[in-house]
Structure formats: C-alpha cells, structure tokens
Amino acid sequence: MEGCGVNAAGADQDDRTDVLGIGVSCLNLDDAVARIERWIAEGSCRYVCVTGVHGVMESRRDQQLRRIHNEAGMVTPDGMPLVWFSRFMGRTRTRRVYGPDLMRKMTAVSNLRGYRQFYYGGAIGVTDRLTQVLLNEFPQLKVVGAFCPPFRELTPEEDTMAVATINAARPDIVWVGLSTPKQELWMARHLGQIDAAVMIGVGAAFDFLAGTKRQAPRWMQRAGLEWLFRLGTEPGRLWRRYAYIVPGFLILATGELARRTFGPANREPRSVPDRK
Secondary structure: OOOOEEOOHHHHOOOEEEEOOEEEEOOOHHHHHHHHHHHHHHOEEEEEEEEOHHHHHHHHHOHHHHHHHHOOOEEEEOOHHHHHHHHHOOOOOOOOOOHHHHHHHHHHHHHHHOOEEEEEEOOOOHHHHHHHHHHHHOOOOEEEEEEOOOOOOOOHHHHHHHHHHHHHHOOOEEEEEOOOOHHHHHHHHHOOOOOOOEEEEOOOHHHHHHOOOOOOOHHHHHOOOHHHHHHHHOHHHHHHHHHHHHHHHHHHHHHHHHHHHHOOOOOOOOOOOOOO
C-alpha cells in the first residue's frame, strides 16, 4: 500500500473493559478479523496488542507500556483470565482472541482476499519454517517478506534499513513476533513509519504455527492453564515470569473485582482514563 493515515485509537469507538488499568477490547475472533479488514480497506495505520496476564502485569510496572496498550487500535484478550474478568463486568460478548488463532484466521482470510503478509521477528529459521507451513496450507497466500532482527537493539542505521525493507515489500499486515514488551514497544515506535494498515504483535505464535514449539492442549487453554503447560516445557526461561504474574494477577484482580462489586462506587465498568 502507498502510505497510510495514522488514526487515534478512539476513532474506532472500541468498547473496552478496564482490566487493572489496561483497556481490553470486548470482542470475539470474528470481530477482530472484521476490524482488521476494515483498516486495510481504509488504508489506516494501526497496531494490535494481543495481550494476556503477562502484558497486563508488565504494564502495571511500566507506564509507557500501559500507554501503548491503551492507545492501540485493539487489545485482544489473549488469556482466559482477561475474558473472565470482562464477563464478570458484564461484557458477555467477550471471547478469547488468542494470538495463534487470530494469525491463522487472518491468514485464511488473506489467502482469499489477497492481503499481503510480512513477518518481523522470531529466531533464525523460524520465519522460513512459518512461511512454508502456511503456504502449504494456504497456497494463494501472498508472503512478501520476513526480517529476523538480532536479540540486541538495532542501531539507527539497521532500524532504518529494516523499515525500508518492510515498506519496499508493501505489506497490508506486519506480524510481529518479538514477545512482550518488545513487540509493543516496537509497534508503537514505528507507527507512522511502517506503511502497512496494521501491525499485530503475536508473540510466540510464530513458533506455534511453525511447529517449533508445542501448544497447550485445548482443554488447558479453556481452563486458563496454558501458563502451566508453557512453564513445564520451558521452566528455565519462564519460571521467574510466572512466579510473579500468576499470584500477582490473582490477588490484584480479586481485590479489584471485590472493590467494584461491594465498594461504594457505581458498579458500571470504568473507562480507561489515559486512552486517547
């Protein structure tokens, strides 16, 4: 696409639930896909945060990350605890919009519509494997490029080159697989520089869809136990993360729900104060 117009997130009239300071979109998978398609048709520039408990808890410690979430075009509830929280607050339409599911569904739609895909992130070789797997399933899919950045921060010159590479490929969608909070920071920093209708941060979805990492069984996903499965498969990398976020979220969410239910304030869901 030839450039795009950056729009404020609020222009979408996006209905959100305040989950510990993060405005989580009240939607389902089909809603998310329809919104992305509309952005492509409009030629607008947006980014999507696919966020679970990890993103919420990191945002409580980082004001910039919280602002990035609340200014996103969409914040999908990637984890069941966010879905349960939203439903408790009366947002009964809310369903889990899981990163790998969103990517697979949007890839299937892109195969039919001709939307152009670019993959940014992943370990060396993962995007090649991802591209091959998706093309085997969706042979008409237009994959126009991929870029695997080093784990260190890019120099200004390297970043300029990466942006030029993406824009030269003219994608409609840039899938970003850098994990939280790197992918959110990258998308917000490059909003208006990347000439794509939407950037979508999907974390480990590259690995899951490429088959380089195992996904939790669906029953564990539905029960909100995916974190336990991932901890069992990558304990050395993830134990510190989950030792903080799981009990921390449970305590904070329980306290917040109790305050909203039994406190003197009106029971109506609150708006997120720092969204624009």
